[in-house]
Amino acid sequence: ENRPFASYGSALHITLPQPARAGQLLTLLIDYEAGEGPGVCWLAPEQTAGKQKPYMYTQGQAVLNRSFFPCFDTPSIKFTYSAAVKVPEGFTAVMSATSWEKQKDNTFVFKMSQPIPSYLIALVVGDIVSADVGPRSRVWAEPCQIEAAKKEYDGVIEDFLVVGEKLFGPYVWGRYDILFMPPSFPFGGMENPCLTFVTPCLLAGDRSLVDVIIHEISHSWFGNLVTNATWGEFWLNEGFTMYAQRRISTEVYGLPYTCLEAATGRALLRQHMDATGEDHPLNKLRVVIEPGVNPDDTYNETPYEKGYCFVSYLAHLVGDQSKFDAFLQAYVNHFKFQSITADDTLGFFLEYFPELKEKGVDSIPGFEFERWLNTPGWPPFLPDLSPGQQLMNPANKLAELWAADGLNMEAIESVDILGWRTYQLVYFLDQILQKSPLPEGNVERLSKMYPKISEAQNAELRLRWCQIILKNNLEAEYSKVKDFLHSQGKQKYTLPLYRAMWGGSEATRALAMETFSATAPQLHVQVQNYVKKILGLE
DSSP: OOOOGGGGOOOOOOOOSSOOOTTOOOOOOOOOOOOSSTTEEEEOGGGSSSSSSOEEEEOOTTTTGGGTSOOOOSTTOEEEEEEEEEOOTTOEEEESOSEEEEETTTEEEEEEEEEEEGGGOOEEEESOEEEEEETTEEEEEOGGGHHHHHHHHTTHHHHHHHHHHHHHOOOTTSOOEEEEOOTTOOSSEEOOTTEEEEOGGGOOSSSTTTHHHHHHHHTTTBTTTEEESSGGGTHHHHHHHHHHHHHHHHHHHOHHHHHHHHHHHHHHHHHHHHHHOTTOGGGSSSOOOOTTOOGGGGOSSIIIIIHHHHHHHHHHHHOOHHHHHHHHHHHHHHHTTEEEOHHHHHHHHHHHOHHHHHHTGGGOTTOOHHHHHHOOSSOSOOOOOGGGHHHHHHHHHHHHHHTSSSOOHHHHHTOOGGGOOHHHHHHHHHHHHHHOSOSTTHHHHHHHHOHHHHTOOOHHHHHHHHHHHHHTTOGGGHHHHHHHHHHOOOHHHHHHHHHHHHTSOHHHHHHHHHHHHHHGGGSOHHHHHHHHHHTTOO
């Protein structure tokens, strides 16, 4: 059942003393009180990393900022803003703004000089401190995490920004700062301009999860500068951002690694489509969001990974990477500070490449633009990820060895996984998960042999290891699932594990209920509701 928008407040109708003329500037003063709604999150001290002081943050995407302040809460309208925020002694306020100034009486003054849609306005108040990590970047975190945050990101942010500017044009937001959120933050990252919010799960200690940061940096051009006019065309934000992320990653880390990361993304799309059925209406790029449906309830992998495939298909039609890069830069420059539809994007593409328009590339049988947008299912075109094979092949072979009935320990021991990068291990675990349940006893041996995996602190590895534990009914390690769900509340980690527990045995269902009743208070209200739905507690 979809929660109707009615539960997200009602429209504010304002009657003007006399009719306004088109183009006339009006000043409205609205006196209001907020704080109860779903867009403003109040955390008790125990929900923070430091456990000493309370914390508050706002999360606007998709349509929650209407519960934070009166606004035209649609991505089709952009505006500048300013704010003065008075906080208690011992707290600091930060916002998604181009300027930040502390004044007397613990008042912080913010100004955003570029027009942005309502969902990108964000505020945090907490016991937070900052450290510089680059010429235009600092990290913000609770005091107990600031050292780890500085170590993880010192010096690398600027490299990503410079490559992004080279590919997509000027970075217009001034600063690029990163705020490490408390563990209950439900997302990997939220691309609030000038100040990306990220999960503390990114503090892996080995810089292995920076692709999330590259993703959020890429939003500085795709999403924040050129924005989807409606949430039904979210792929314009996310598909282009995935493409941009992988372009930056290719420049910085090379093609094999980037193809491997893209392969793990494709696996997520496969899992999603297998779970929903390919022809589910959400598996289209252009989603019809009926009145009264919360856009957040349509959130899934399709706009990200199928969107990435469509942008890759456009690049494939062009056939020359540097020409397509030049197109992306022209696209950003043409539509900057605007909100657009897929028709605008594809129309601009065909105008930019008249020879392709001439050839009728928008209607090649089986690959029609129309079909990409409006037909659910698996992408008709998949970019070539074969450069990743040099990293994937060893992982595929090793997974096959572990899935065999009699384990060939000699062959297994000849593979040294200590030199593998995190995404190679993630890819290996995805293969193991697909082959699970493994023959009797194999998972126990695997767990003993690879403490790098079974005792990992890296969240991406922990998620997959927990999924493998559940799929193989490895009761001896059920406590690891519980520990992981106690340690963080990210939606993309939390929901798959509850689905797996609920779809499993009596024992895993009991584990789900016990874990949820203990952790519910520390979860974001939206995540709580999704878990309740999975556990039939609505």
